[in-house]
């Protein structure tokens with residue numbers, strides 16, 4: 001990775017510069033609500049400098065838009081699109097939610113929306129019909145055309161763009177729910193496939209989500225670590241969400257720990273690890289920024305493309 005600048009925790013944390021250190025009590029509560037295990041030190045040292053960097057990128061994009069607006073006599077409101085990629089269970093959605101909470105404190109971009117590409121998975125019925133239920137998360141399990149169309153519409157400045165919603169509890173698309181993206185200042189798009197280049201248009205015009213990203217982040221960690229986090233999350237879910245009778249994994253709720261661990265390990269090794277190795281890991285080289293995590297999700301290193 002030669003085209004990246006490399007920062008350890010200490011050098012990165014100093015780049016927070018003028019970002020106010022203090023988060024209000026309300027903001028703190030909001031961050032705690034995202035994930036109780038995220039430490040405040042991590043937010044201060046890693047995510048505040050990152051929010052400063054992104055703010056600079058957004059401002060520069062807004063300045064360019066103003067020039068075009070002045071030239072044309074009217075200014076379109078086009079969201080700044082951030083992609084967050086990485087393995088299953090690396091912490092993409094947690095990272096995206098922390099960023100959302102931090103970025104919408106800035107007056108230049110008060111409206112920050114968040115979408116996960118999980119919503120663009122085919123519903124289970126369709127996955128079963130295609131015989132690919134065991135390939136959830138692999139490129140062929142997503143409606144790539146719908147996803148690219150969604151992103152293209154958002155980046156064309158369209159109001160009220162609709163995104164479908166996925167539930168980790170029912171393990172399926174929620175048929176009667178959707179999210180509306182209405183010209184935010186920033187849209188964070190989180191998902192293991194946001195940097196993938198899979199053809200999504202069989203008419204020959206090949207378009208990828210990554211063509212529309214203004215800034216991309218890859219959250220990275222060693223595979224041993226990822227397996228541990230996946231199993232731990234599975235166990236946490238088992239105690240909580242799986243005990244909901246609507247949960248797809250309800251039958252796992254009563255499994256003893258040792259058996260639950262082997263089920264989780266098996267799912268990890270046969271599905272998510274294979275997907276990481278075949279389809280996700282190589283997209284790391286395309287990211288503008290790589291966040292490298294060590295033990296307990298603590299950031300070890302940050303790489304910034306220059």
Ligand SMILES: Nc1ncnc2c1ncn2[C@@H]1O[C@H](COP(=O)(O)OP(=O)(O)OP(=O)(O)O)[C@@H](O)[C@H]1O
Pocket residue numbers: 035037038039042086087088089090091092093094095192229232233236296297
């Ligand atoms: N910064 C963090 N500090 C502590 N724990 C974290 C952090 N980020 C994520 N985790 C934990 O790691 C696990 C995976 O996190 P998360 O659900 O955000 O991952 P993900 O990459 O979005 O996964 P998926 O692709 O399956 O949706 C969760 O149990 C979460 O609580």
Ligand SMILES: CC(C)(CO)[C@@H](O)C(=O)NCCC(=O)O
Pocket residue numbers: 088118136137138192267271272
């Ligand atoms: C929904 C995805 C693909 C991504 O978030 C993932 O969490 C998943 O469900 N993977 C399939 C295998 C598993 O159940 O972990």
